[in-house]
Amino acid sequence: MPSPRAAIVGYGTYVPRGRLSRSDVAAVLGSGTLKGSRSVASYDEDTTTMGVEAARRALAGTTPEPNLYFATTAPAYTDKTNASAIHAALNLPHEAFAVDLAGSVRGTVGALRAGSASGGLVVLADMRTGLPGSGDERDGGDGAAAFVFGEPSAAVAEIIGEASATSEFLDRWRAPGTSTSALWEERFGAEIYGPMVKDVAARCLVAAGVEQADHVVVSSPHLRTARSAARRLGGTTSVERHPGVGYTGAADPGLLLAAALDEAEPGQTILLVVAADGCDAILLRCTDRAAAARAEEPALRDIPYGTYLTWRGMLEREPPRRPEPDRPAGPPSARSQEWKFGLVGSRCTACSHVHMPAQRVCSNCRTVDEMEPVRLAEQLGTVATFTVDRLAFSLSPPVINIVLDLDGGGRLICQATDADPADVAIGTRMEMTFRRLYTAHGVHNYFWKARVAHSGTEPKDEV
């Protein structure tokens, strides 16, 4: 391959903490015994917010070309770009390009190809939702991965081969406006995919002059194809790589590739095969640069099946006797874009006091219009005080509200998420996370919450 092509210089993954036990599903539906679990995006997460989480991890310490490619089969909006919300939450430069490749899993390959062609950030996120009792519900999972493409000199891995095939056939489909997919008989898809995968993988290796890849990962929404192809190519699928998570759709190739990058030795090759309405193979060679250390994943949380169905809108529950929240209004949201999406406050240049959100008059020294913007999303903080609100409406009651003092200045009252009341106390260390507070009249209200930080995040002593 010609060397000017961008290489992977950083990557990160995000799998939500929630897990749905398949035995819980089986018990409720009376459908026999099932083992294992799948990952579940919380009620305040969607593909956009999970994409932001993965991208924050991937971006650490890198400054990519200003291009953002976002792939998902479950976009939070249609007829509106979701990548622009991710762009805003990451506080990326105004000059950037941001685009969705939304609709089918193959968009992921499109995003990776675009990223490697132009450099930039590739964000892959998905939520796999099926009707109660369906294979998609049972075997699917929710998650996200992100890759930064940049200078080959900084590469963690370079793309050294590619091959594709395309075919029009009816394996799975979803009509716009519906939330679950329909599937044709599984054996039909297997018949089409089988030879196609074999052909594409072989062509990819031949083109790169590689006999056998050191690591092979196979991803496909047609799970039987993924399984048999992995067996034939000597590779693995997400079933083996990520037990307890499930097949994560557009994010699945990303999670598999990230896992392979974690394990590969310098100089080793990774063959990524994606079979979705065709087949694509990408061959990568790892450099001797150390792969990024994986973030420690916090404790998992069991999500009861009734809760899961409620979160996905499949179980309508009695609403509280409180008014529906207002939808966020367009003009105020646009004016406060840096705050609402980027968690950018202001610091008074006269006295250094930090304001959340940005103010024009300093609350400390009353100086007017002497502020500079300050991004606070990556700051850790400490709970100053908190309360558990049993009156406020939530899809995951009770709401935990905290008064959070950030390291380096700034106080925010916000919700604690992914937490039970017992997890939060005065002094608990928290980190910020981008979430969807609620949806009103079809408008998603994105803003930041806090979640309990991993251990080892005690505040540094001030010098």
Add this chain to the structure above:
Amino acid sequence: MASHGIRDRVAIVGMGCTPFGEHWDRSSDDLIVDAFKECLASTPGATVDDIDAYWLGTMGSGVSGLTLSRPLKLDYKPVTRVENYCSTGSEAVRNACYAVASGAYDCVMALGVEKLKDSGFSGLVVPAPAGDGTNPELSAPAVFSLLAPAYCDRFGVDEATMREVMTHIAYKNHVNGAKNGRAQFQKEVAKETITNSPLIAGQLGIFDCSGVSDGAACALIVRAEDAHKYTDSPIYVKALSFVAGPADGPMDPTYDYTTFREVTRCAQDAYGQAGITDPRTEISMAEVHDCFTPTELVLMEDLGFSERGEGWKDVLAGRFDLDGDLPINPDGGLKSFGHPIGATGLRMLLECWLQLRGEAGDRQLENPKLGLTHNLGGRPGGCVSFVSIVGGELG
């Protein structure tokens, strides 16, 4: 520049107040007419033609002066509608008093009304302008519940003792409310029931929260020298103070949720206007904004009735009980009355009116000299505060 006040220049010569409660059978128009009728009936020397101007306090039961002039069929008089969060009723009184003190009018009325129970929702619903959706959506009990752990943390009070303090406040206010025919809840509540009531937010149980009710109340206000034309026992306005804070507590790490800075400033101003140097001994009784039990505790310190960090001991010692040194909320408070926003401040003033005139029945205190009313609106870290002081005699 100074806050001079209008001590002894204005008198209240008549009052009316509906019972507070769930008035499914009465509209806000009905409540207005009821309070108005009672007020005029209490002031035989006055007719509707004597009233030169009106101030209407309501947060959500109507907009503009027409909300008052239409049900009362006022004949082309000035009516000003005011809103200032939970101090709305008091703000109507304050502005009405200033209009008389200025000489612009001889006789004015302040009337507050709120119809909360028609919305079908639990708790308060405060209309908000279109926004970006980032303001913290804490319910009122949640945001006030932040006071309790913060107070415990700062002053070394353990959780069980705090629970006792909060229970005592609720118990005391219900005991007082049980003696009041206008209260929403006219029953004593056992301490055990209060302590074990279902949690709403933080350490606050349902009995730590004020109720939700409808009501209206009003006052007839004239120049002090004209007061005896209307009644033999007017009460005189000694101080009116109002403060709006910078509301920066939610973004200020030095704010510790154990005080309402606005109330401290407001009380100092009011004591200055009234010439009070030791509120603990000079004030005979106070009606304070007990929206939640920890609020009343913190107010005891902010209003100067207790030393900082000592309020909880005074509560437990019974200092603020009806038979204590400084009775707080002798009428039962928001706890027994609920909180129809526009009416609450005037309801507090009514208790001063009754007590100073010796008309408080079973709740009557012995020879009270000065009564204080206090409202706050908003939340810890950012609120408006009102304090008035009234007395039965000039000087």
